[in-house]
Amino acid sequence: MSSRNAGGDPGGNRATGDTRTKCSLKTSNSSSLGKIGRMLGRRAREKSVDNSLFSVGCITRGQMSRLKQISSDDLDVVTTSLIKKTTQNAAGSSGGTNSNKSKHVMKRKHDAETSREPEKKPCKASVSNIPRHVTAVTNDVNPKKRKDLRSRTTSTESSSSNSSSCKESNGILTAPSTPTKKPVVPGDTAWLQRFLQWNSREKIEMLEHLIGVCQPHEVRHMLEVIEPQFQRDFISLLPKELALYVLSFLHPRDLLLAAQTCRYWRVLSEDNLMWREKCAEEGINEPYISKIMRGGCKRAGSVWKSSFLRQARIETNWRNGNTKPPKLLKGHDDHVITCLQFNGTRIVSGSDDNTLKVWSAVSGKCLRTLTGHTGGVWASQMRKNLIISGSTDRTLKIWNADTGSCMHTLYGHTSTVRCLALHGNIVVSGSRDATLRAWNIDTGECLHCLVGHMAAVRCVCYDGHRVVSGAYDYMVKVWAPETEECLHTLQGHTNRVYSLQFDGQYVVSGSLDTSIKVWEVEGGTCLHTLMGHQSLTSGMELRDNILVSGNADSTVKVWDILSGECLKTLEGSNKHLSAVTCLQFYGKFVITSSDDGTVKLWDVKSGKVVRDLVTLDSRGSGGVVWRIRASQTKLVCAVGSRNGTEETKLLMLDFDCESK
Incomplete structure (x- = not known):
């Protein structure tokens, strides 16, 4: 084979190359091997094999495309051996082209004889270093070509396990011997058994290493x-009960996204029970029954899901300040609104x-x-269509809210009725005469x-x-009303007690001595x-164990009554500038009003x-928000002033509207 053919165009020599046996690297002259070495050296640096081997007639184009996957390390080994072979041939060669041709003929005869002899078992060092994608090249080679390639890769080699350089045995180039593991071959499950014996960390490290060399x-x-x-x-593969159980752990927002995945x-x-549990987590205890939709059809799907979505929309409106046009409820002229009740439909x-x-x-x-009292009204309660009021005229009155008529006037106190507590059809009144009385609002007794x-x-x-x-005697008392017995006198405050919260197990009292006490x-x-x-x-709200x-110091605090810890102090650059007059604790929010004219x-x-939900025009100059009451969708504020700068009125905000 001439130097020209070794470096020529493979396409031009393909016809003649297929008609003769491919020559081996051993029979190539020094000029050809040198050229091949330089070409492979250049391709090794580019981590690919081009048409070099095809040019010398060793493999076909299909085999060449697979050899392009050989790593750069393998190519470096081949290149080094080729350069060594080139040097040896150059030193011992004295003939020309005719001598090379005679050697080529002798090589063909030798190959024919060795092909009929029993195939020798390859050396471990040689096989262990042949990449799988290199040995796989021979799969699609015709028998004649496969025989030639087999003769190149199955020669016997005597090498040491610690050898780090390429060796040559019988003129056949072999890879260096290294203490590497036997490669995985199809059908061999030993590697799998060993892999399964490793722990999780070792498996992960092995997989990372494997991916790194792929x-x-x-x-x-x-x-x-x-x-x-x-x-x-996997959801569709589970029984419905298990699928619902899995979905129940999703956040409602993620559950809504999951509903867009597929029909199932x-x-x-849309499961109603699942959404009922989601509503309970958000404090929604009653389903919202939507109105008749256009066309006379009711809203399809879970009513609890509809309730949840409505609550989410309303919460967004509270945060963003989206409301229907505010309503001004003017009345009471320039007097002070001393008490305020709101049940969602009536104020x-x-x-x-x-x-x-x-x-x-x-x-x-x-x-x-409602007229009839002869003194200012300082306390009120409401149940359905009944209204109970206490006045400085020392009486209580029971009113029918539908007709406006006074049903009962309750006499007994000898001074101003200052506070009321209603449960069922029993109302308890506290007076400046230092006594409390329990009344039946149906009979007036x-x-x-x-x-x-x-x-x-x-x-x-x-x-x-x-x-x-x-x-005002600094005391808190616990009573059994049926026996009129005082069960406990809770002593500890050093000034007047102005506010109370009671959940059946704990009493929380607030005093003018600046302290708040939690009692069992x-x-x-x-x-x-x-x-x-x-x-x-001035005001407190208790929900579960959160107070x-x-x-009056303009701050709002959040407490855990079980641990006695202050969880949060609601303040900041936008805090109230004056005394807090009233507050409402509603779900995730606290709503506060102040003497500074803001809510x-x-x-x-x-x-x-x-x-800021409300900001009066007269804020800072006398405008005051005295009382506030809130529901899920509405906020009612009683506003006025101490110096006539703001007229007395009620301001109502409705957050049940479409989000902007």
Whole structure:
């Protein structure tokens, strides 16, 4: 074979190359081997094999394309051996082209003889270093070509296990011997058994190493095999009960996204019981029955899901300040609104002008004006269509909200009725005469009189079983109304008690001494004294074990009554600038009003102001928000001023609207 043919165009020599036996590297002259070595050296640096081997007639184009996958390390080994072979041939060669041709003929005869002899077992060192994708080249070679290639790779070689360089045996080039593991071959499961014996960390490290040495097309193949395993619809393979159980762990937002996956997932995501549990987690205890839709058809799907989505939309509106046009409910002239009740459909306001007004929470119109008291109204309660009021004229009155008529006038107290607590058809009143009385609102009868305080009763709670009262004598008392017995006198405050919360197990009292105390009802013991406020606690709300307190020092605090820890102080650059007058603890939010003429919405979890819900034009110059009441969708504020800068009125905001 001439030097020209070794480096010539493979396409031009293909016809003649297929008609003769491919010559081996051993019979190539020094010029040809040198050229091949230089070509392979260049291709080794490029991590690919071009047409070099095809040019010398060793393999076909199909085999050559597979050899392109040989790693650069393997090519470096081949290149080094070829350069060594070139040097040896150059030193011992003295003939020309004719001599090379005679050697080539002798080589062909030798190959023919060795092909008939029993095939020798290859050396371990040689086989262990032949890449699988190199040995696989011979799979599609015709028998004649395969025989020639086999003769190149199965020659016997004597080598040491520690050898690090290529060796030559019988003129056949072999790979260096290294202490590597026997390669995995099809049908051999020993490697799999060993892999299974490794721990998880070792398996992961092995897989990472395997991926690192794989060629890109091999990695792509692994990806094609693995990826479908993560795209299986395992939910559809489960029984419905188990599928619903799995989906119940999703956040509602993720559950809504899952419903868009396929029809079956959508059916599962409409499960009414699952959405009822989601609603309970958000404090939604009643389903929202939607109105008749256009066309006379009711909304399809889970009513609890509809309730949840509606709640989510309304919550977004609270955060973003999206409301229907505000309604102004003007009344009571320039007097102070002293008490406020709201049940979602009706608003009842009491004033020091001796009257109460009943308003529609839908239209904002004044439905009734209740007149009859001869003194200012300082306390009120509402149940369905009944309204109970207490006045400075020392009486209580029971009103029919539908007709505006007074059903009963309750006499017994000898001073101003300052506070009321309603449970069922029993109302308990506290008075400045230091007594409490229990009344039947259906008959107007006084059932019990509780005597024991030494000063005016300022606040009272009643859960249907126990009565708890706080007074200006610094005391908190727990009563059994049926026996008119004082069960416990809770002593510890050093000033007047202005506010109370009672959940049946714990009593929380707020005092002018700036402290808040947590009491255990049955034992009458003080569990915690909550310190942190600097002035009078004007209002408190208790939900489970979380207490929110508003103070005249302009701060709002969130407490855990079981641990006595202050969880959050609701403040910041946008905090109230004056005393907190009232607060409402509603789900995730706290709503507060202040003497500074603003109403703020706070996020309980973060302790930050979400936004200002109301800002009076007269803020900072006398405008005051005295009272607030909130429902899921509405906020009612009683506003006015101390110096006539703001007219007395009610402001109603409705957040049940489409989000912008």
